[in-house]
Amino acid sequence: MTTGRCPSTQAPERNVPVAKLFTPTQVGPYRLSHRVAMAPLTRMRSDPGDIPSELMVEYYKQRTTKDGLIISEASPVSIRGNGYAGAPGIYSDTQIAGWQRVTETVHARGGRIFQQLWHVGRQSHVDLQPNGDAPVAPSAIAAEGHAYSTRGEVPFSMPRALALHEIPAIIEEFRSGAERALRAGFDGVEIHGANGYLPDQFLQDGTNKRTDEYGGPIENRARFMLEVTQAAISVWGADRVGVRIAPSGTYGSMSDSDPAATFGYVTTQLDRLGIAYLHVVEPRIKGTEELSHGRAPIAAQHLRPKFSRTLIAAGGFTPASAEAIVTFGDADLVAFGRHFISNPDLPERIRQGLPLTRYDRSTFYGGDARGYTDYPTAEAAAAA
Numbered sequence: 001m002t003t004g005r006c007p008s009t010q011a012p013e014r015n016v017p018v019a020k021l022f023t024p025t026q027v028g029p030y031r032l033s034h035r036v037a038m039a040p041l042t043r044m045r046s047d048p049g050d051i052p053s054e055l056m057v058e059y060y061k062q063r064t065t066k067d068g069l070i071i072s073e074a075s076p077v078s079i080r081g082n083g084y085a086g087a088p089g090i091y092s093d094t095q096i097a098g099w100q101r102v103t104e105t106v107h108a109r110g111g112r113i114f115q116q117l118w119h120v121g122r123q124s125h126v127d128l129q130p131n132g133d134a135p136v137a138p139s140a141i142a143a144e145g146h147a148y149s150t151r152g153e154v155p156f157s158m159p160r161a162l163a164l165h166e167i168p169a170i171i172e173e174f175r176s177g178a179e180r181a182l183r184a185g186f187d188g189v190e191i192h193g194a195n196g197y198l199p200d201q202f203l204q205d206g207t208n209k210r211t212d213e214y215g216g217p218i219e220n221r222a223r224f225m226l227e228v229t230q231a232a233i234s235v236w237g238a239d240r241v242g243v244r245i246a247p248s249g250t251y252g253s254m255s256d257s258d259p260a261a262t263f264g265y266v267t268t269q270l271d272r273l274g275i276a277y278l279h280v281v282e283p284r285i286k287g288t289e290e291l292s293h294g295r296a297p298i299a300a301q302h303l304r305p306k307f308s309r310t311l312i313a314a315g316g317f318t319p320a321s322a323e324a325i326v327t328f329g330d331a332d333l334v335a336f337g338r339h340f341i342s343n344p345d346l347p348e349r350i351r352q353g354l355p356l357t358r359y360d361r362s363t364f365y366g367g368d369a370r371g372y373t374d375y376p377t378a379e380a381a382a383a384a
Contacts, residue, residue: 052098196252
């Protein structure tokens with residue numbers, strides 16, 4: 001599908017060997033032929049009822065490679081867990097058939113796809129909540145930033161603190177979402193514990209001021225994320241469950257008094273659970289789009305010794321910095337986000353050292369095919 005746009009390109013990195021990126025690796029029980037994963041990307045193109053659309057099927061089809069890994073866009077496990085109008089859900093049986101069309105298409109092209117399970121917690125707005133209720137959070141502390149309602153960007157609403165007796169029901173929503181993902185044909189699930197969403201809100205002490213068994217010491221603050229992970233494991237088995245964390249993330253006004261200890265502890269505990277992979281988001285340098293060649297990916301470097309299984313790094317990587325981190329051993333795969341938006345054939349472009357099409361940020365969230373399924377492959381662009 002094309003619109004006649006002629007997207008600009010950026011020059012390839014010259015003389016950059018990417019041999020390690022194109023060696024086989026393992027994620028849980030799955031053998032992958034390369035180490036370029038597609039990161040979870042919120043695009044907000046679902047049909048009414050948060051049901052995956054046919055346009056989404058085409059989008060995922062375009063970005064599937066044989067024996068490659070896709071992590072789906074974040075999918076709310078609860079109608080209360082949504083902060084982005086148009087995001088596809090996995091909280092209702094009515095959404096399963098739409099996701100089945102996606103997974104069947106990915107599998108037909110030989111790819112693997114995990115579904116990212118999501119609850120935004122306080123990063124929502126009353127317009128997106130049932131009956132106009134306040135969003136929920138571990139503590140009644142407002143986040144800085146904006147949700148996406150049907151009327152556009154709106155500031156996050158003040159949340160209410162979850163009562164202790166409500167927490168098991170939210171953990172059950174994650175388990176039910178994991179079960180629906182299994183029925184929808186996914187190859188596994190990823191818990192979205194990064195970017196200031198609900199598991200992250202429980203984990204970090206800047207957002208968790210509770211005094212019960214889910215607050216206070218690190219062991220208590222990590223309890224929610226670990227129990228959610230165990231709920232997914234009860235459906236899938238540990239080797240088909242991943243977890244995403246962002247040790248240096250500040251989005252949504254997140255903070256922790258001792259992030260090295262907090263994220264070191266939760267990583268160690270996740271390793272003991274035997275999960276398939278840990279997905280670590282690296283900090284980007286302020287004012288730049290990519291990780292600097294002179295700056296090491298510090299989050300993966302810190303956590304690698306604490307995690308014995310597959311580690312996926314994400315956040316501002318270029319082909320060169322991706323090759324470097326997997327060669328050094330701090331990560332086993334690298335997840336690309338924005339470059340996958342505008343380059344449906346990204347792994348092949350990296351492998352051949354071809355120019356990358358620039359992305360149009362104005363089309364990231366919501367809309368139609370423009371900026372979504374109309375980016376050409378390098379082969380199609382050359383033939384035009």
